[in-house]
Amino acid sequence: MSLDPSASTFSEEQLAAYIIEATREVFSTMVMMDPKDDYPLKDPVRRFQCSITGMVGFAGTYSGVISIHCPVALALKITSNMLGMECDEVNEDLNDAIGEIANMLGGSVKQVLSKGGLDVKLSIPTVIAGEDYTVNSLSASDCVVIPFHVEDDKFIVGLTLTKED
């Protein structure tokens, strides 16, 4: 782990590097996929079509949300790989798998934010899926958005973060 958990704030480059490391670790270990990261986006993506979004919130010394957004077609492949069985429809398994990926990403980021683990709490994952939806953050938190690709499929991992006073 390359970041210093005792640092009061993290630069966007540091957070981006950690998101990339955490995402690649989760995917290579639990999904048997090897995603490649692309250049970070300057602005968050808010509108999604035929997609699924998994989110986990942080509260405590730091507050924010880590989220993974991916097209349903890729989410079906991810779920099939995780479960070791074919998954070809949007169902509870799909929601659970994407929620669990968000949970593992949240756990990895939490470890950077809180060495001890008690001053930052993780929420239970939330999953949204639909043909056309928007996700908006109402806070003025810093935002890091990393696009990834796996073969021809693309997905996004985003992190909004605020250090509480």
Next chain:
Amino acid sequence: MANILIVDDSSTMRKIISRSLRQAGLPVDEIFEAGDGIEGLSVIASGKTIGLILSDINMPNMDGLEFIKQVRANGNTVPVVMITTEGGEEIIKEAMSNGASDSIKKPFTPDQLQEKLGKLI
């Protein structure tokens, strides 16, 4: 051979852990599943012989820290290993002081399960 109880609110993770236990070649007999600490206590109370419990920490209704406290309060000495995204030192310390035997960080590989659980089953 041992019966295993997996306590995790993610059905995906319960399936992954079950599969990984088999892949790791551990001497596993029957695998029971529970979606939170309350369900986990019910499985134990049903009288099933459990040789090892694998429990998440961050769960709704009853989290893993309270679950292990309740297990030990009932006088049960079965080994409990936390399998969790929560890798913070203080949380793991709290789990160990509540009676956990060890912890495994998610994501994990079958080899890591084998290494940690082989000595407990």
